[in-house]
Amino acid sequence: MKHASRGFGLIELLIALALGLIVVLGVVQIFIAAKNTYVSQNSAAAMQEDARFVLSKMIQEIRMVGMFGCLGTIVDSSSAGDFNAAQLTPINWDNASLKLTMVTADVGSGGGTPTWTVISDCRNSAVAYSGLRNPTTGQIAFPIRRLIYSFSNNQILMGTGSGNPAQQVLVNNVSAFNVTFGLASSATDVAASTYSSNPGDPARIRSVRLSLTLTDPNNRVRNQTFNVVAALRNRLP
Template sequence: MSMSNKQQGFTLIELMIAVTLSLLLLTGVIQIFLSSKQSYRTAESLSRTQENSRYAIDALSRDLRSAGFQPCKKTGLLANVVNGAPSSLNFFGAPLVGYDGSNGTFDSDFPAVGTTAGARVAGADAVRIIRGGGTGFSVDIHNATSAQFKLVGGTHNFVDGDIVLVCDSENSSILQITNANQTNVTIVHNNGTGTPGNCTKGLGFPVPSPCTANGTAKTYGPGSQIVSIESFIYYLGISASGNANSLYRKRLINSAGTPTLGNAEELVEGIESLQIVYGVAPDPVSPAQRYVTADQLTGATTAETEANWQNVVSVRIGLLMVTPDEISAKDDTSTYNVVGTDIASSGSGLTYSSDRRQRYIFTSTVKLRNRGTL
């Protein structure tokens, strides 16, 4: 008996059906993958944006909250004997001063508007903060005649050229250290030396005008406190990555005995615009009655302007944040109101470049702790 050996395969129609079904399944898998990837990119971009905004607000809030801090009771007897009293040392006049980006009037400590990394962003606000440092030293003996303090304890961290604040229950003075001796635990505040130097060795109020060598006598007794002066400026600048704008900070440093604002530090990027308004109250213990821009606090004279800034009891920060990636289906053409300032993709006023990145507004209100005379 013969055996028949037959082989049978798929027909062309069966192969075409199989290929079609495979393509349909593959298309579904690809769509699921792309959808999951897009969801992941969206969630990651939003998470990074929230993280950046939280860091920026925390950095600003921490220094804003302590503007004007000093370790003693505040009084009206305030003497700054540092020559010239530059903006970065104007502790008594205005330890908090804002700058309105809409008019572009900034002092020389801020960089100019530009397109390179670190250059200031047009239309964004800025702020200067001055405060006493957190680490204080107690006075043991103050010899006003020889302009020398001896401090309690076995050491201190002051060096020549440091700007410090000394205070007791009645007076406060700002001075530059002309000689810091770690071995003897002393600091000297003579005039006629250092940069910018002290105009007088007398630390009493008022400071004579014109200043004299001995000035107004004042001896700080045992237990008086000495702290370093810390000064910061915050502004919005072009990011080094070129991807978005960044929050920058400059701080007061001692450069070989000369106080100066150091190099700009890039803190966090992803900020389209920074807007700040200031809460004004009739006295330091009342809540803010209205919020105004920095321009609205500028008076006809320097004294009037400083008095207006002394009435600020809170600060409202507004950030227009932008995602690092283009995750939207279409270009963003919205108008955003950031604490009273409209920012649009086109037209008059503040603008941003329309793209497919998403934008979000984050705000925070900071209560100032060190307002007025107590």
Template sequence: MQQFSGYRLSQQGFSLIELMISLVLGLMISGAIVQVLVSNQVTERLNRSMASTQESGRFIMTRLRAELLTTGRYDPIDANLERSVDVVSEASFVKNHPIILPGDFANALDLGSLQGASGANDTLVAGMQGGQDCRGYKLGYLGDQEFYVVNEYYVEDNKLKCRGFDGRVLRGQRAAVGNNGDAAFTLLDDVYGFQVVYGVSNSALTNNNSGRPVRYVTANLLPAEIAGGSQVVAIQIAILLKGEGEVYIEQVPTFKLLNETEITPSDHGLYKQFETTISFRNVKNFLRSTKV
């Protein structure tokens, strides 16, 4: 019988060069994966910041438009209007003072729309007939009763805030009830710019009662405009918001809010500018029915 000798099996490992090549390839692949993960994280933070800023901008512009659209509104025959004061006299005051200026109210001489100095944030104060102030307070009125509402909007510590007042209290016609201007509500955080300009109409310049704005001016110029026969019929609002989260923008953009000089944020965060124009249709209707 023929016998076959067994095969001798030998084992051979990787050489040092092969191990080094494998390690280098592994490090390259790991580095690429880490880079993709970091890039995805940065992109996700940027997208979240952009989405939050866009949502905040739409929210605040929608809210301001809803609250300010009825500026100058007053209907003395409205069944819901509370009538403990002379509503004819009040109607004349409200319609002729849609935008409140310092000195308009005997009990609050400093309350009024202001132009911020050297690019600082502006203050906006508007009046109208309503059932509650910008905070949702009824200030002592009952049920569906409406009254002369005065709302103030301003920025403090990068927060857009509002306060509400009973105009009758400000005019010395009624004692204060409830939260009459003593508690400000924050409408929006991360506000780094709030600017307002006012569209004025003047029938002597337009030769008609169209109520269309002939120019836009800042709050400090309004007293002279009104003394010259003009009336505020519209406003333009610009707001600069900063996005949420830690976002680094390599090239910081420059922003120009209405009449102000250009500004460049001091950090590399995500900023976005929003603007809107609000026409006071109640004031325009009032001007069209009278000779201003």
């Protein structure tokens, strides 16, 4: 008895092709979703790294604000006579120009030429000079820098020096930057009880709060806001 050989019919081929297409589309969708997740995670990680860099740098310098050496009284022998004024307002946030100005002890040896150098024997004398100054025997040099951080054109910039120094870009894609100060109730209190962007009495400042919002230029992730608080180690005048 002979059996007629049978193959696939047109309908069966169409069904197989449709099922294969569905499987391929599913695999493609999974691949696209995985790729989008990878790209968005990379974008978020890059934003976090940018925020960590600029905020950690600023916090390190904020903690050194008001450290002008080992004696409270310093003779101003700077060429412009501007060191005393810097001592009176060692940290300031200008809401109008969005600039944070700090006068801080130089952190490490890679900060370049200081704005001032305080030369002191830590017993009887302390004198502030402009620029770099080398101590003599029995003296200690304290490099002091004036730093200006500004928020402009979606960038955080930084410059150092007196007057209006040239500024370099630290981070891009910034949509918001804000600074507030933790204030004690009085100059003798230890803990901060309120926050203000324009404190009237620098002696009440106990901490500084920084708020930074970064955006992804390609809109792959939402805006991310980072907040940090740094306590001042030195009492301001």
